[in-house]
Amino acid sequence: MALIVMKFGGTSMAGTERIRAVAARVKRAVDAGDRVAVVVSAMAGETDRLVNFCREASPLADPREYDVVVAAGEQITAGLLAIALQAAGVPARSWLGWQLPVRTSDAHSVARIEAIDTAGILAAMDRGEVAVVPGFQGLADSGRVTTLGRGGSDTSAVALAAALKADRCDIYTDVDGVYTTDPRIVPRARKLARITYEEMLELASVGAKVLQTRSVELAMKEAVRLQVLSSFSDAPGTLVVGEDEEMERELIAGVAYDKNEAKVTLVGVPDKPGVVAMIFGPLADANINVDMIVQNIDKGEGTTDVTFTVPRAQLPLSLDVLDKARAGIGYARIIPDANVAKVSVVGVGMKSHAGVAATMFRALADRGINIQAITTSEIKVSVLIAQEYVELAVRVLHTAYGLDGEAPAEAEDVL
Helix, strand or coil: CCEEEEEECCCCCCCHHHHHHHHHHHHHHHHCCCEEEEEECCCCCHHHHHHHHHHHHCCCCCHHHHHHHHCHHHHHHHHHHHHHHHHCCCCEEECCCCCCCEEECCCCCCCCEEEECCHHHHHHHHCCCEEEEECCEEECCCCCEEECCCCHHHHHHHHHHHHHCCCEEEEEECCCCCECCCCCCCCCCCECCEEEHHHHHHHHHCCCCCCCHHHHHHHHHHCCCEEEEECCCCCCCEEEECHHHCCCCCCCCEEEEEEEEEEEEEEEEECCCCHHHHHHHHHHHCCCCCCCEEEEEECCCCEEEEEEEEEHHHHHHHHHHHHHCHHHHCCCEEEEEEEEEEEEEECHHHHCCCCHHHHHHHHHHHCCCCCCEEEEECCEEEEEEEHHHHHHHHHHHHHHCCCCCCCCCCCCCCC
């Protein structure tokens, strides 16, 4: 008998019929003898609807009241799933974030989980009840409801699994596992039976949307075994495990892309100590996440050009911040470019194999794709390219690293 946390996303909970289907899936686990806790997201599109209500009420809504509103979506699905389970003959009870409680920081809308009190929920599970917990929400020391940020239900599920010392955390989504790349672009993409925490974390951080980055970070830290499964089929999923459990390591686990990038180039920046801090200090103060950075020094002129990327949604704010800091920085002009994208290859095999980056650069050069910036980590190489070449680059790299499998009869519609 295993203790399992099952998490169901918004598409899995989108309407009464799908909630009944989720209840039937949970019932199968209970009938098999497992002790089960379930974490649910709001119905697909519901959080966006609630966010829009807040914006219509006031463009500068009180963050504490904002959290009260947007947390309601998960509360509804938790109650509905408990009702559906009871109707199916499974004892169940919903536990809201403040009832456990899920203790969080006081940073409304971006709170972080600090602790989860599991005494009550474990006692209920010992009585044979299924605990249904709304994801995304918690309770601050002030006694106010908090939310964890978009995608926070995955983090809620992993945190609960860690607190319960669960044998596994199953994440049910509208895909049936983690693929070597987006099957909509590469029909020959293969589903991975296993992937390491490190690889999944890198893929999530560079554009793969199967799991939320914070949830993978937490799973790796707490050694929570994750499994990605489909709510709509019984196909085997992908297990996310520690590197020591992955016996035969692929050189490359996958190719990811992110179109939500924008490039900023500051031309004619004085080449002197402290100038880079004067650029990135104000950006950090404005909570703007800077990713790739390239610096080209012109020794003859005594100036440098500094290029970096930011999330596309933060480009207007970035330009405003840099314009206000122009006198201190002393740059000649600024060139923004939102027509870029990041493409990355990820794999723990890079630790022990040379030539991974060279293969990437050669494959892109052979197809006439220009690289505008490069970043690397121990298991990742990312390049910035013109957005129009993204799909071509993904296909070329997928083939270059030998990731192509057999072409399916009909490509699945996988997000």
